[in-house]
Amino acid sequence: MWQYEKKLQYPVNIKTPNPKYAQIIISQYGGPDGELGASMRYLTQRYSMPYNEVKGLLTDIGTEELAHLEMICAMVHQLTRNLSEKEIKDSGFDTYFVDHTNAVYPIAASSLPWRAEYIQAKGDILADLHEDLAAEQKARVTYDNLLRLIDDPDILDPLRFLRQREITHYQRFGEALRLTTDKLNSKNFYAYNPGFDSKPCNKK
Amino acid sequence: MNKYQLKKKIYELDFAIHELVLYLDSHPTSKKALELLEEYKKKRRDMIMAYEEKYGAFVMTPRDVEKSDCWKWLEGPWPWENNFMED
Numbered sequence: 001m002w003q004y005e006k007k008l009q010y011p012v013n014i015k016t017p018n019p020k021y022a023q024i025i026i027s028q029y030g031g032p033d034g035e036l037g038a039s040m041r042y043l044t045q046r047y048s049m050p051y052n053e054v055k056g057l058l059t060d061i062g063t064e065e066l067a068h069l070e071m072i073c074a075m076v077h078q079l080t081r082n083l084s085e086k087e088i089k090d091s092g093f094d095t096y097f098v099d100h101t102n103a104v105y106p107i108a109a110s111s112l113p114w115r116a117e118y119i120q121a122k123g124d125i126l127a128d129l130h131e132d133l134a135a136e137q138k139a140r141v142t143y144d145n146l147l148r149l150i151d152d153p154d155i156l157d158p159l160r161f162l163r164q165r166e167i168t169h170y171q172r173f174g175e176a177l178r179l180t181t182d183k184l185n186s187k188n189f190y191a192y193n194p195g196f197d198s199k200p201c202n203k204k
Numbered sequence: 205m206n207k208y209q210l211k212k213k214i215y216e217l218d219f220a221i222h223e224l225v226l227y228l229d230s231h232p233t234s235k236k237a238l239e240l241l242e243e244y245k246k247k248r249r250d251m252i253m254a255y256e257e258k259y260g261a262f263v264m265t266p267r268d269v270e271k272s273d274c275w276k277w278l279e280g281p282w283p284w285e286n287n288f289m290e291d
Contacts, residue, residue, distance in 0.1 A: 005264045006283055009219070013286040056229040064222065074284035168226070175230035 002063070009067040010161045014078040014154045019093035021150055022079035023109060028146070028162070029072045030106025030114035033138040035162075039065035041119035041135060048123040051183060054176045058132075061169050068162055073104045075155065129177045133170060140166035210255045214262065217248040 028034045042062030049055045080093070080102045088097050095111070106114035122128050143163035150156060205213065224241045231237060255262045261270045269277045 003265050003267075006277075007215070007264065008283045009222075011215070011286075012284070053229055053232060057226065060222075060225055060229055064226075070284065074286075077284050078286055168223070172226050172230055179230060 002066075008071050008074060009064070010071060010158055012071055012074040012078065012158050014075060014152070016152060016154070017081050017083060017087075018079050018152065018155075019083060019087065019091040021152070021155060022076045023091075023093060023096060024146060024149060025072060025079070025155070025159075026076050026104070026107060027109035028139070028142060029069055029076065029104065031108035031110075031112075031142070032118045033135065033142050034106075034108070034114070034118075035065050035069035035072055035139075036106050036114055037118040038062075038135060038139060039069060040116075041121070042132065044119065044121045045128045045132070048121065048125075049128075050125060051180065053179050054125065054129070057172055057176050061172065064165070064169075068165065071158055071162065075158065076104045077102075079155075125180050126177075129173060129180060132173045133177065136166045136170040136173060140170070205254070207255075207259050210251060210259075211262075214248065214251050214255065217244050217251060220244050221248065 030036055039062050042058040042065065046055050046058045046062070049058065083093070083102070088094050096107075099105075108114075120128070120131055122131070140163055143159055143166065146159055147156060147163065150159070221241065221244050224237050224244065228234065228237050228241065252262050261268055261276075263269060263277070266277050269275070
């Protein structure tokens with residue numbers, strides 16, 4: 001189960017609404033490398049993991065990603081408050097507004113809604129951990145791109161925090177991969193799936 | 205420390221504790237990390253106490269809501285309503 005804490009992991013206090021920025025930041029909620037996908041990926045992969053260290057890491061990072069999507073949603077919410085009809089039309093926010101008003105809906109910057117195809121749970125620890133390492137790097141690049149396009153310090157501060165978390169998670173997943181290769185039978189670790197087979201080549 | 209400073213300190217300790225939790229997932233026998241975690245957990249308890257003495261519940265979860273005539277959990281502002289610097 002989960003218990004909600006009535007706070008953000010890191011504060012978001014945006015003074016000036018900007019629907020243009022909201023439309024690109026929303027990608028880190030519902031986009032291909034966004035926080036919603038990150039959380040669902042890690043929490044979903046846990047069940048087939050053979051090692052406690054990796055079960056723990058996926059649980060704790062998957063939980064932190066929920067806090068990250070809440071921060072992204074807070075940013076989108078604060079950037080789209082109190083807009084006039086003119087601001088909505090002039091910023092190009094009208095195409096989002098017509099479907100969602102000022103609700104925060106999980107879509108990519110390109111407007112594609114969030115899809116489960118963004119994530120994978122392969123039931124193979126090496127395949128899954130490599131996906132997780134790649135996912136952290138892709139999310140980091142998305143933050144780099146946002147940092148290039150935005151110049152409001154109120155937005156840059158929490159975005160920099162979130163970018164740094166991608167780097168920390170990449171580090172931890174790298175350690176999980178090292179632990180895994182240490183534990184697997186070195187003669188077999190590419191040949192069988194430890195989430196499914198109890199010993200290598202056990203098919204008669 | 206004023207309300208904002210205390211709040212900031214608790215946020216920082218929460219972050220440090222979370223970082224240690226992730227570190228311990230991949231280094232479960234690190235004595236240094238286990239000791240630091242205990243130290244920060246204690247500091248966090250002290251800070252929460254200092255905060256609650258002056259300003260009432262540091263509302264974190266529904267379990268922490270103080271006894272009252274009405275359900276205080278519902279009182280705003282909610283976390284996404286930029287409230288960190290206020291009050």
